[in-house]
Structure formats: structure tokens, C-alpha cells
Amino acid sequence: MDTIFGVPTQALFGQLLIGLINGSFYALLSLGLAVIFGLLNIINFTHGAQYMMGAFCAWFLLNKLGVGYWWSLILAPLAVGAFGMLIERTMLKQLYKLDHLYGLLLTFGLALIIQGMFRHEFGSTGQPYAVPKELAGGQNLGFMYLPNYRAWVIVASLITCLATWFVIERTKLGAYLRAATENPALVQAFGINVPRMITLTYGFGVALAGFAGVMAAPIYQVNPLMGADLIIVVFAVVVIGGMGSILGAIVTGFGLGVIEGLTKVFYPEASNTVIFIVMAIVLMIKPAGLFGAQK
């Protein structure tokens, strides 16, 4: 058997793949957080709960209504996004003039309510969700076995991330968005409906979390607490990347997933903590994060 640094190549590539999968979710979630933060200036603590809602939406659609994975991939983010816009219109809107910390506290409270209700309803055991039959099976690449579904997750996440980056950085709509981030009053004076833009942006960021949830359903079990611990790791990813750039969120998301995967191979004891350790080191060297600008 081939080995690299005393580690079997099979294990190495296996963990690299898991790292890329985790990285896909880190990237999607931190991207949603970055988009929301850019315009609303709040950190959306409900993000993990909304990711979980996406997964449960897919599970519900399949088991109660017989709607399959591909439709779920569209319907679940729409539903979760609509729910997010409702929250923004009814609650978050009232907090924009206050200290941004209140937004964090409100979304934390909402996360507790949502996660508590799902646990009350479904308990803490996971619900299985089958891999869609078009993506069942896998490819033998010679050096490793690659399940089709996992390859799809990585590709779909990359495409979604890059599409989001393109829309925000390269289109007219994105230009309005970036302008509103800099100076909402001025953009409003040009006749653009900024409050509606804020609502739609929050909805979009939340829909990204729902989308990630649907993609996660066949890989992890659909569990009421699946987003609770994940969101903290994603926060660390956001701190490492810095809130400055969309591309930064994507690159750090995938990068840290890979670092975590490699740590599992070479020093498994630290695999839970490695992202936080990286965060501590980055804070010492670049307090604003790798891609962030110090304000």
C-alpha cells in the first residue's frame, strides 16, 4: 500500500474529501453570513437553525408530500428564505437604529426558539434522508473511491459561491448592493428602494443556509441540532477570513475544511479545535482577518 508521510494514501485522500465536503458547507454558510452582514450589519445567529430548517424542509417534502431531492433543492431555500424575510420585516427591522449587538441577541433568541421547537417535535435523534438515485453509487479513481453525491456537493457549492460572488461584484444589481452597504441614505436618494433591498438580501442569505441544509441532508442525519455547533465553527471561519470580501469567505471556507480534514489524518486529537487554533493565530498576526480591512 502506498503511503505519504507514513499515512496510507487512501486515508489521506478520504479525509481530504471529507475536508472539502465540510469546507463546502463552511463556505456556503459563511458566504450567507457575509452577505447579510454587508448590508444589515448584523451577525445572523439564526443561520445554523435556518440551515437545519432547510434540511428538515427537504425531509418533510420527501416523506410527507413525496417531493424529491431536486425540487427540494429549489423549494426548501425558497421556504426558508421567505421565513427569513418575515423575521426581517417583523423584528430585525426595528433594531437597525440600535447597537448591532441587539441584532445578535435577537437572532440568538430566535435560534433557541426554532431549535427548541424542532427538538420538541422530533427529539434529538436524526432522521435519515436517502441520496437521490441519480447520484447514487460512485467512481473508482484508482487512488480512492469517490461517491457521486459528494462530488456533486463540492461542485454545486463551488458554483453557487462563485455565482454569488459574480452577482455581487460584477453586475449592476450587485453594484447597488455594494453602494447601499457604503451609504444607504445616498442610494435611497437615487430612487432605489433600500428597505426592500435589505429584506431581499436577508432572504437571500438565509436561503443560502437553507440550500446548504438540503445538500447536507443526505450526508449528515437530519437533526434539530445539526446547525447549533456548526454555526460556531462558521463564526470562527468568518473571523479568520474577515468580513471584508465575498471571495474571502469562499476561500477560507474551503481552505479550513481541508485543514480540518488533514488534521484528522495527522493529529486526530486536535481535529475539533484546529479551526479555533488557526483563528487565534490569525488574530495575533492579522486582527482584521486574512481578507478583512481594519475599520
Added chain:
Amino acid sequence: MADSEFRHQHIAFAVMTVLFVLAPAVIYPLFLMKALCFALFACAFNLLIGFGGLLSFGHAMFFGTGGYLAAHAAKVWGLTPELAILAGTVAAAGIGVVAGLLAIRRQGIYFAMITLALAQMLFFFYLQTPFTGGEDGIQAVPRGKLFGVLDLANAYAMYYVVLVVFLAGFLLIYRIIHSPFGQVLKAIRENEPRALSLGYRTVQYKFLAFVLSATLAGLAGGTKAIVFQLASLTDVHWSMSGEVVLMTLLGGLGTVFGPVLGAFVIIGLENYLSELGQWVTIVQGIIFVLCVLAFRRGIIGELGHWLKKPL
């Protein structure tokens, strides 16, 4: 500065002390001790957010560290309870220095996220390291004899020791917020660039406030571990960090007595709702949302506003 300005606070303090001294006659001491430990924890947390304007979302790391070290010191090293609690407090202060150095340069939401992430790192560390006993925690910690004399197995003896610890911590915090240091801290909370321009090294002030807050949170955690003879992962979990935020928010951010009342309400609520399982989390979430949307001054804050006197 006239003492009379704070006379109502002195009266409130006297009333609170008398109530706590008499309370064990009518309320179960174990509940009171739990609430007092959390009240001290919330007061320590409030020192940071209410007077320094820094929201830490990782305060469970100090509370939990204080608990683990106190439990370990009492059980394995065989120290007397006061030394065990001291060991926990010192350990929390040490963690506070390290976390403070990392987090203090960022503000607002970043500060909250960094402290949360550091606390999660420590959670995983305590989950894996052998001395904490992993999922089981450190169980059957002896309460021991205070100064080698007073047997704390008696619930009432234990209660009054906890009360003394709480009152000492409370008075220390009261002294801090009314000292020149506390005034500078408030100035930084209101307008940091201005305080900086007046020549105050704001980062050092915030750092000291952070370490003080961490130390007192460790004192609360260590005391709780001795009272319940248990130190477990619950006390370092992020939900504990959220709970202390909730207690302080409900009682009133930046009030002197708010965190104490907030702690009693939340602990009381948990006691009553404990049979209803997940409803505790849901109710906590609802209180969070209501406080933020409609009730930002908190109970004591509203009362003080109504009486036109800060409490």
C-alpha cells in the same frame, strides 16, 4: 460627589442582604445557592457588557474553568474548600488573560464571535482532556471543612458561605464601577475615540475589565462546583454563555442589581419548567426576543427609569 446620590443603592443593598440572610427559612437552600452562584456570574458578566460595552459570548469558559479547577483541587489535591475555590478563580483569571489578549483588539460583534469561538475551543479541550472526566465530569467532589474547621456538609453552613462569597464579589463589582477606573470604563463604552483622545489607553482599561470579569466568573463557577459537588461540561457549553447573557439582559444591562434578579428569575423558571423538557429552551428564546424588541432596559432598568434613580 455626594453619597446621597447613591443612597437608594445602599438602601437596596441593605434590603437585598437582609432578604438573603432570612431566605433559607422559607426557600430551599440548594436552590438559593444555585441562584446566588449564577447571580455572581451574571454580575461579573454585567461588569463587562454593562460598564465596558463588550459583549462576551464565551463567558462559560471562565465559569466552567473555575468549576473544573475547584473540583479537581478539592477532590484530587485534597485542598480545603476555600483554597479549592481560590484555585478555580486563579485558573479562570489565567484563561481570562489569554482570551483577553486575543479578543480585546476587536470590538462589537467580532468580540462576541471571537469569545464564543475561544469558549468552544476550550469546550472541546475539556471534552478530551483526562482530568475533567469527559462526559461524566468530576463527580462526588467533597465539600470539606472551611479553613479545616467548619463542616460544609450542612446545607445552612454551606449557604452562608456562598452568601458571603456572593456579597464579597458583589461589593467588589460595586466598588469597581464607582471607582475612577469604572468611570473611565463607562466613558469608553459611550465613546471610545473620545476617551482615547483624552489620553486614556482604552485597550488596557478594557483588558483589565475583561480579566476582572473572567476572574469573578471563575469564582462563581468554583463555588458552584463545591456546592453541587460536581463539575461538568454543561458549565462550559455555549448554551451556558447564552444563559448568562439572558439573565443580565432580563434584569437590566448596566444596572447594579439587575443581574441578581435576572439570575433568580431564570433559575426559578428552569426549576419550574424542568419537567417540560425542550420548553425551557423555547421559553428562554422567547424571553430573549421580547427583551430585545420591547424591553431593552430589563426589569430593574425599567424600575430605575420609573423611579428616576439608577439601580
